[in-house]
Amino acid sequence: MPRPIVAQIHPAAVSHNLSIVKQRASRSRAWAVVKANAYGHGIDRIFPALANADGIALLDLDEAVRVRELGWTKPILLLEGVFKPGDVQIAQQFDLSMAVHCREQLDLLRLSPSHERVKVHLKMNSGMNRLGFRPDAYRAAWEEARSIAAIADITLMSHFANADDGDVAWQMDRFDAVTQDIPGQRSLANSAAVLWHPQAHRDWVRPGVVLYGGSPTGQSRHIDDVGLRASMTLRSEVIGVQSLLAEETVGYGRAFAANREMRIGVVACGYADGYPRHASTGTPISIDGVMTQVVGRVSMDMLTVDLTPCPHAQIGSKVELWGEQVKIDDVAHASGTIGYELMCALAKRVPVEVV
């Protein structure tokens, strides 16, 4: 018998969430962002749910080729562009669009054979200060891109640093000031801007985490009214029960002490499965559908829970670590991170089941 842990992937939730994006940004086309192997879900597994996306955006050339092999005929965007000369040929061969964020990438394209041209998203660093041409260098970069024979079409792109806490105007103003008389489509909006900044939707939106039911802010309450569904459920079972006397402790470091007699459940899930080790006592978890809390330190293969609210729980009781009932962002929040990281960090050893 394998351990009882399993990650369930729900493609129907992804297509539902995509339809919410399409309603919210109804005048824009949508790149479905599937980087990091679809935020840990597996591109192959959720691929059928993306049929209504207008394009697929990701980072790895291998993943892009895989998406073509799966039969995707609509656009594919490499969000960081290419890294070496050979990549341009592969992009041309598989008809991949690419971000161009620096002079070195323009050089790669200038040296490429022009018979198969590629579409580019020319990226402005409007304040994120990660990738892109600074506003004062953007127009020259665009002029240069326009003169390169291998470049077929230029979309103007930028990325927001804090669309999740309310402010995109400072970056949008910089972007618009420089691009107002440059022709071409625009793409600015990540998930947060899709939900909360309609003026940023423009021609192409780029939703990622919302497709998987995660909150762009990392706080589940911020998306309570959006109607997203969780696309990943991490399940396991209780594999042990202990009865503690008052003042006895549980687990490594004796980090949790019972203040009365209590029952503790031992769950087959630990940090080697991708569950965050920093989940503190109080992290929500569900046992046989009843909400309770993690207590003590998460160990490699197990964690411990308070069975007080679920007196009938026993070995074999069903556990939801995160999913539709236990919000992944709530688990993340109790661990000092965001749902994004937990999705991406699901460990290889966890068996996956497509529902």
Ligand SMILES: *Cc1c(COP(=O)(O)O)cnc(C)c1O
């Ligand atoms: C990851 C990414 C996105 C999607 O971000 P979310 O916050 O998950 O919606 C959009 N654009 C770019 C350039 C990205 O790297």
